[in-house]
């Protein structure tokens with residue numbers, strides 16, 4: 286079999302604990318050649334193949350019963366091109382490691398999501414995004430990539446290559462793990478920069494009425510709405526040339542406990558036992574959050590730890606109906622007997638050109654819904670999903686949703702191109718699993 290070392294890592298679970306796998310075989314390749322050998326050998330044994338990232342998808346997208354490829358020996362920066370301002374990184378590199386290495390080189394990614402535990406390949410494969418900026422998603426920051434396809438060939442995706450390479454580039458930036466195993470990803474980078482973060486509570490009406498202005502006036506704007514209240518916490522991150530003024534360690538620890546959802550997790554547990562307490566407790570939590578301003582290296586401002594395990598659904602709706610959709614969700618929450626302790630997160634993104642991007646060809650507002658990992662999410666998520674589908678919403682590929690190929694196809698102008706690319710790169714469905722059968726067809 287392949288040269289990569291076999292391990293006994295046979296029982297895999299995702300971060301939220303909702304998906305698990307018992308692969309027949311586990312390997313930890315160290316190079317593109319070892320990935321290619323492993324894929325070819327798996328083919329001769331008729332095993333399906335999946336490289337996992339950090340298991341931070343909430344869906345069963347990374348599950349396999351065949352050969353599971355671990356990411357942890359395919360790590361590190363391969364090349365830095367300061368003329369082109371690009372950095373090529375091995376696919377299993379965790380984002381926090383990439384950020385630290387880039388910072389050491391005086392470089393940075395343009396934008397990030399709110400945590401940095403994911404691998405680069407896992408993060409781009411599902412369309413992981415932050416808010417605002419020129420590009421919100423990591424996939425839209427990709428300049429080139431390489432991947433091993435179903436027959437073990439190493440192919441490249443480049444925007445300026447021939448027709449085949451261009452199509453690989455278009456499709457594999459958000460490839461859902463369906464097109465092959467990514468072995469390296471080239472990101473566009475920029476000189477390291479400092480962000481000033483201004484976080485302050487605002488009334489619901491102010492955020493909803495002024496959303497376009499807040500989004501336009503700040504490099505990276507987001508807000509959290511506390512269900513059962515008319516309060517939001519807003520976060521405005523702007524580039525600054527002033528010296529960084531990070532939070533003190535104590536303030537940072539106290540605030541992390543609030544912003545890492547620890548409080549909301551605890552509230553949820555209280556709420557499960559005594560549901561009547563959630564509404565008043567949310568009022569208290571919403572008011573307890575105080576304003577703060579600090580500045581730091583961009584990657585330290587974009588991300589914060591998540592100490593409580595939760596379940597999440599997130600939808601992107603067209604920017605112009607974002608606040609209308611949110612208002613309808615609020616009315617639904619008030620009609621139902623739900624007690625929701627986790628805030629609803631609002632972000633936005635400019636349009637991009639990635640085929641399966643939730644922001645493909647349209648500026649978008651993202652609305653994200655969370656419950657504690659022990660809480661049954663179905664009634665809440667499914668009813669909210671129905672509302673957001675009414676606004677032509679597109680679900681995050683790595684977060685919980687109930688959509689399938691038949692109704693996703695009309696939502697993406699290049700869905701058929703993606704399926705055609707999959708037919709070319711993986712005709713035997715070496716990389717298929719149940720999730721991909723559902724969202725792409727078999």
Ligand SMILES: Cc1cc2nc3c(=O)[nH]c(=O)nc-3n(C[C@H](O)[C@H](O)[C@H](O)COP(=O)(O)OP(=O)(O)OC[C@H]3O[C@@H](n4cnc5c(N)ncnc54)[C@H](O)[C@@H]3O)c2cc1C
Nearest residue numbers: 338339340341342398399403404406407413414462467683
């Ligand atoms: C606490 C938390 C916070 C989050 N915050 C955000 C956020 O701010 N914004 C956002 O958009 N999302 C967010 N997410 C979702 C998360 O970023 C995505 O689900 C992401 O895909 C997880 O990356 P991962 O490395 O854990 O990949 P996994 O979940 O392990 O895998 C995801 C997919 O990538 C594939 N994959 C992994 N490696 C490769 C490879 N080398 N080649 C081909 N395919 C590969 C897997 O097979 C699978 O299909 C968050 C999730 C959690 C749990």
